[in-house]
Amino acid sequence: MDMAIKPKSNAEKILSFLQKRGGGASEEELCRHLGLDAGECKEALDELIMEDKIRGSEIGKEKIWGTKKEESLYDFLQGRYSLDALKLDEEKGEIKSITGSVVAIISREFFAQMYSTMEGAKYGSMYLGVVKEIGRGISLKQAEEYKKVLGIKPDHYLVHLEKIINAFRYHCMTGWGKLEEVVPQKDGVVLRLSNTFESSAVMKYCPQNVHEPTCGILLGRALGLFEGFTGEQFEAKETACRSLGSKYCEFSITLKKK
CATH class of the missing domain: 1.10.10.10 (Winged helix-like DNA-binding domain superfamily/Winged helix DNA-binding domain)
Structure with missing residues (x-):
């Protein structure tokens, strides 16, 4: 039957x-x-x-x-970025993260001096472009790691948007600022941030040298996550920056037109 x-x-x-x-x-x-x-x-x-x-x-x-x-990404990131996971090896003069990576603690003053030196040498715009690519490259590698953890493949950014935002939010929580809001826009999003490490550093130590948005590294980190999770190319611009008087730093991330 x-x-x-x-x-x-x-x-x-x-x-x-x-x-x-x-x-x-x-x-x-x-x-x-x-x-x-x-x-x-x-x-x-x-x-x-x-x-x-x-x-x-x-x-x-x-x-x-x-x-x-989806929660496996939370667990993974919480383990990776827990500050309790930093260990000091006094004999070698090293600090290691839970993943075994050797890290260094950099102060805002150090970063501001680096920025000020480059700006004073008239390499300001070049500097921002370089550090943006550095941030992007790091995030591209990390996105590959996250995709393996979750067992997912590249797809449209709306499919993976939650994962991208969670990964970026956790990165911000390691001292790079606070993600306040994600605002949808055509073919992308605007990320609104407060207290970013880069803008705070130059505002305190070298405000006289600021002539353009300063958050190149963090902008690159966001860009790399969007591209790494999707396999697509995006445009990334800092459209507002605290170092130039705005209340928030804002990153516009949009799909590149084909």
């Missing part, structure tokens, strides 16, 4: 979609892809939340839903 195949519930459809996609999705996307109305989608999401199978994260003004697997 033939057994009738039980159709999937809306909750099962949503969970299956998120698992196959390997990234987050908004309620609007879930409704569009799965043919659900807003009420059906909310009811199914509530069911999955009660079963502890999904969680939501605020991205700008929108909530993005993802599977619990």
